[in-house]
Amino acid sequence: MSITQERTNSIIGTRMLRREDPALLTGEAKFTNDLVIPGALHLAVLRSPYAHARIKSINVSDALAMPGVVAVYTGKDLRDAWAAPMPCAWPVTPDMKNPAHFPLALDKVCYVGDGVVAVLANSETESRDALDAIDVAYEPLQAITDLEVALSDKTIIHEDLGTNKSYTWNLKVEATEGAVDEAFKNAAFSVSERYIQQRLIPMAMEPRAVVAVPQPFGGDITLYSATQVPHILKVMTAITLGIPEHQLRVVAPSVGGGFGSKLDVYAEELLCVALSRKHGAPVRWVEERSENTQATIHGRGQIQNIELAADKDGKLTAVRVRLIGDMGAYLQLVTPGVPLLGAFLYAGVYDLPVAYDFSCTSVFTTMTPTDAYRGAGRPEATYAIEVAMDALARKMNIDPYELRKRNYIKKEQFPYTAFSGLTYDSGDHLAAAEKAMGHADYAAVRKKQATQNVAGARKRLGIGMTSYFEMCGLAPSRVLASLNYGAGGWESATVRVLPTSKVQVVTGTSPHGQGHETSWAMIAAEKLGVAPEDVDVLHSDTAIAPLGLDTYGSRSLAVGGVAIAGACDKVIDKARLIAAHQLECAAEDLEFAQGTFSVKGSPDKAVPLAAIAFAAFTAHNLPDGVEPNLEAQYTHDPKNFSWPFGAHICIVEIDTETGKVDVLKYIAVDDCGIQINPLIVEGQVHGGVVQGLAQALYEEAVYDTDGNLKTTNLAEYLVPAACDVPPITTDFTVTPSPTNQLGVKGVGEAGTIGAASTVMNAVIDALSGLGVTKLDMPASPNNVWKAIQAAQGGK
Amino acid sequence: MKVSITINGSAQSHDVEPRTLLVHYIRDQAKLTGTNIGCDTSSCGACTVHLDGEAAKSCTILAAQADGGAVTTIEGLATNGEMHPMQKAFMENHGLQCGYCTPGMVMAAIGLLNENPKPTDEEVRLGLEGNLCRCTGYHNIVKSVLAAANK
Numbered sequence: 001m002s003i004t005q006e007r008t009n010s011i012i013g014t015r016m017l018r019r020e021d022p023a024l025l026t027g028e029a030k031f032t033n034d035l036v037i038p039g040a041l042h043l044a045v046l047r048s049p050y051a052h053a054r055i056k057s058i059n060v061s062d063a064l065a066m067p068g069v070v071a072v073y074t075g076k077d078l079r080d081a082w083a084a085p086m087p088c089a090w091p092v093t094p095d096m097k098n099p100a101h102f103p104l105a106l107d108k109v110c111y112v113g114d115g116v117v118a119v120l121a122n123s124e125t126e127s128r129d130a131l132d133a134i135d136v137a138y139e140p141l142q143a144i145t146d147l148e149v150a151l152s153d154k155t156i157i158h159e160d161l162g163t164n165k166s167y168t169w170n171l172k173v174e175a176t177e178g179a180v181d182e183a184f185k186n187a188a189f190s191v192s193e194r195y196i197q198q199r200l201i202p203m204a205m206e207p208r209a210v211v212a213v214p215q216p217f218g219g220d221i222t223l224y225s226a227t228q229v230p231h232i233l234k235v236m237t238a239i240t241l242g243i244p245e246h247q248l249r250v251v252a253p254s255v256g257g258g259f260g261s262k263l264d265v266y267a268e269e270l271l272c273v274a275l276s277r278k279h280g281a282p283v284r285w286v287e288e289r290s291e292n293t294q295a296t297i298h299g300r301g302q303i304q305n306i307e308l309a310a311d312k313d314g315k316l317t318a319v320r321v322r323l324i325g326d327m328g329a330y331l332q333l334v335t336p337g338v339p340l341l342g343a344f345l346y347a348g349v350y351d352l353p354v355a356y357d358f359s360c361t362s363v364f365t366t367m368t369p370t371d372a373y374r375g376a377g378r379p380e381a382t383y384a385i386e387v388a389m390d391a392l393a394r395k396m397n398i399d400p401y402e403l404r405k406r407n408y409i410k411k412e413q414f415p416y417t418a419f420s421g422l423t424y425d426s427g428d429h430l431a432a433a434e435k436a437m438g439h440a441d442y443a444a445v446r447k448k449q450a451t452q453n454v455a456g457a458r459k460r461l462g463i464g465m466t467s468y469f470e471m472c473g474l475a476p477s478r479v480l481a482s483l484n485y486g487a488g489g490w491e492s493a494t495v496r497v498l499p500t501s502k503v504q505v506v507t508g509t510s511p512h513g514q515g516h517e518t519s520w521a522m523i524a525a526e527k528l529g530v531a532p533e534d535v536d537v538l539h540s541d542t543a544i545a546p547l548g549l550d551t552y553g554s555r556s557l558a559v560g561g562v563a564i565a566g567a568c569d570k571v572i573d574k575a576r577l578i579a580a581h582q583l584e585c586a587a588e589d590l591e592f593a594q595g596t597f598s599v600k601g602s603p604d605k606a607v608p609l610a611a612i613a614f615a616a617f618t619a620h621n622l623p624d625g626v627e628p629n630l631e632a633q634y635t636h637d638p639k640n641f642s643w644p645f646g647a648h649i650c651i652v653e654i655d656t657e658t659g660k661v662d663v664l665k666y667i668a669v670d671d672c673g674i675q676i677n678p679l680i681v682e683g684q685v686h687g688g689v690v691q692g693l694a695q696a697l698y699e700e701a702v703y704d705t706d707g708n709l710k711t712t713n714l715a716e717y718l719v720p721a722a723c724d725v726p727p728i729t730t731d732f733t734v735t736p737s738p739t740n741q742l743g744v745k746g747v748g749e750a751g752t753i754g755a756a757s758t759v760m761n762a763v764i765d766a767l768s769g770l771g772v773t774k775l776d777m778p779a780s781p782n783n784v785w786k787a788i789q790a791a792q793g794g795k
Numbered sequence: 796m797k798v799s800i801t802i803n804g805s806a807q808s809h810d811v812e813p814r815t816l817l818v819h820y821i822r823d824q825a826k827l828t829g830t831n832i833g834c835d836t837s838s839c840g841a842c843t844v845h846l847d848g849e850a851a852k853s854c855t856i857l858a859a860q861a862d863g864g865a866v867t868t869i870e871g872l873a874t875n876g877e878m879h880p881m882q883k884a885f886m887e888n889h890g891l892q893c894g895y896c897t898p899g900m901v902m903a904a905i906g907l908l909n910e911n912p913k914p915t916d917e918e919v920r921l922g923l924e925g926n927l928c929r930c931t932g933y934h935n936i937v938k939s940v941l942a943a944a945n946k
Contacts, residue, residue, distance in 0.1 A: 024894025027829015256895025513893030
């Protein structure tokens with residue numbers, strides 16, 4: 001661990017306050033909708049009120065006569081604007097069905113919120129007012145909101161595909177053929193569970209916003225968007241619109257949260273670009289919240305069937321999983337890949353023999369498309385294995401922690417080659433769990449529970465745990481190739497020492513709340529021996545940072561941060577040649593520390609990096625073959641995913657008369673390897689845990705049988721407020737990743753991956769004495785109360 | 796119609812449509828974009844400002860209702876280039892991540908301490924019930940407000 005162990009005056013590992021904060025705290029930060037663009041036209045989109053309908057006719061003449069209206073377009077009017085349908089970058093199988101999907105519907109609408117007509121007007125209010133004057137005649141068709149009904153193909157949504165099934169993807173690995181069936185046949189204990197991963201609405205606090213600004217001459221265009229992925233958006237917009245890529249610049253200004261929902265290429269981005277070119281004027285669009293709940297992707301949406309086989313001691317012998325994935329009406333950027341990101345994790349953190357049988361069938365429904373939402377496939381997988389482990393422990397009548405201890409991959413087994421062939425880089429699950437148990441005072445809680453949860457007790461105590469792996473740091477490009485993903489997983493960085501020795505770091509990551517500017521400056525400062533305040537971090541503008549694959553999947557530090565360290569190494573290597581030239585010694589005789597090169601054994605013979613930067617700039621006296629300027633670009637393609645892990649524990653008290661769940665304590669012990677900035681790491685865990693806890697207790701995108709979303713705004717969809725969530729106890733173990741020079745792993749999704757199953761295990765633990773051993777999320781008062789009544793009535 | 800509102804100490808007068816919400820007035824007429832819009836149901840609190848000294852969601856008030864009043868927005872908190880103690884407390888305690896809810900959260904938190912200068916953890920959580928944050932899990936927001944209260 002080159003920079004992590006023997007360091008002095010280290011910047012890495014300090015709780016440095018964020019440089020992003022002053023602008024955000026004073027209102028100076030500019031989000032996309034804050035940009036002042038003179039002469040911009042405003043786009044508004046008329047959306048389908050039907051889940052599934054044929055468009056019979058569209059009359060826009062009244063809308064065209066409305067004040068301020070400049071133009072009105074139907075899907076057919078704009079059909080020729082698209083060189084290709086909207087992109088899906090992840091064709092997971094060769095025969096995957098992918099319906100053509102255009103920014104405005106052509107003949108049919110397939111979910112409530114599907115775009116039908118675009119209005120351009122001189123102001124936002126005029127554009128929205130005109131929507132009411134458009135007359136669309138629809139022929140309503142059968143809505144499909146039930147995944148199993150969708151699979152029956154009784155009503156087919158995309159007729160040209162002939163089926164509602166998009167794909168089936170299998171991962172069956174057996175040491176010998178039939179090993180899984182054999183294991184279940186011989187199992188001393190087995191469980192077969194069915195879980196529902198309800199649809200969630202990501203609800204980043206900033207709704208999406210877009211401004212496309214054409215340049216007066218030459219056809220260049222700048223697209224500002226509230227996106228996580230300016231680089232991917234640039235490539236995809238160029239392809240979809242048939243615009244030369246070099247004429248397109250994409251900028252993500254301050255972005256108000258994403259959680260995966262801004263990891264996409266959206267209709268409104270393409271519409272703004274297409275219409276700004278057509279009209280030779282800037283076009284802007286801002287999403288209302290009630291629009292956001294329908295027109296921005298949803299997350300989760302799976303039916304999970306999981307079976308565990310175990311021997312007489314509870315050692316797992318096989319895992320079998322059958323998933324149905326809800327794609328929604330169309331495939332967005334990585335929709336079909338989300339279940340695959342979890343496919344490798346249904347054995348959790350356990351030492352499973354090579355006996356694993358996973359299959360996912362994904363299906364179209366007449367609901368908003370799903371896509372990656374914080375954790376993307378991995379919270380779902382962790383939930384299934386961890387809730388099923390508790391079910392197995394109940395069946396065996398042993399403590400769920402004891403069952404886990406019998407199954408953990410042991411510290412000395414790392415690096416561990418799993419049944420899947422993937423290598424888990426490093427870990428110590430028992431240490432994390434023990435630390436969490438200490439914070440929980442597990443034995444004392446169990447003791448209290450025994451006295452509290454007696455027959456007739458109104459308030460029942462429950463404790464639940466989860467041990468998780470977060471397969472993240474997306475991703476080794478070759479592994480992505482084997483999964484048919486349409487791009488690589490590398491990240492790029494450029495490090496530039498300016499003539500006055502200030503440093504510019506250019507990164508391909510694109511932050512939206514994670515504090516990259518602070519953390520990346522810390523990495524470069526540590527490597528180069530300069531002050532962090534002398535490092536500027538440039539990002540999120542494809543003209544400034546042309547190479548990048550953006551921010552998602554807990555990848556930014558583990559891939560992008562490591563790229564910065566690599567670029568710093570290249571800068572140092574180059575500077576070393578110049579220093580050797582100046583000091584008249586061999587390059588290998590120099591050591592570099594605290595920003596100064598010195599001759600080993602003769603510390604007086606030294607030259608600071610600042611002097612070398614200036615020498616590289618003047619180029620008056622450089623060694624032969626060395627180019628002027630001190631700058632290097634490095635692209636990091638990780639050798640492996642990174643495998644953060646941890647153990648979470650939740651203690652709840654449930655009022656059996658109201659069904660209300662009170663979270664008394666939540667403990668998160670996480671291990672993300674070396675931490676660059678613990679302040680930021682803790683913040684990521686807090687936020688992640690609350691998103692997972694919110695899935696367990698509060699949130700659900702509810703559709704009626706006609707396919708209408710019933711939770712269309714923040715009054716109906718329960719994003720928790722401060723009073724709905726507990727303080728969170730965070731603690732850490734530190735197991736460096738051996739696969740990168742910083743020893744880092746990533747932490748953005750960890751909290752979410754661990755939390756939902758932890759809370760639900762606590763809830764079921766509290767209620768199992770009443771006969772409630774299964775409860776679908778969210779564990780709302782209503783659902784909990786009904787489950788208690790059903791269990792009690794059944795007795 | 797014409798409305799006259801003092802914003803961050805500066806008297807302003809603008810013609811607006813009667814239906815104009817105060818938040819749109821602040822953003823579009825007064826050109827102060829620090830006040831954000833996060834919903835359309837008065838649920839999220841991102842647009843919280845102070846009207847005549849009290850925290851208020853500026854999407855629940857018509858600009859016309861604020862006529863003759865005094866509004867403070869997030870841009871009006873810092874004095875002589877020094878952030879307000881609440882802004883500093885948010886920075887020092889990592890009480891923000893993406894920063895979109897932050898202006899409203901800070902304005903609501905100042906309003907809370909005006910009414911209850913020494914709140915408990917629970918009182919802070921209840922007092923901020925009308926402001927949603929999706930990034931922080933509220934842990935460090937509560938910590939920030941308590942830190943500001945104890946200064």
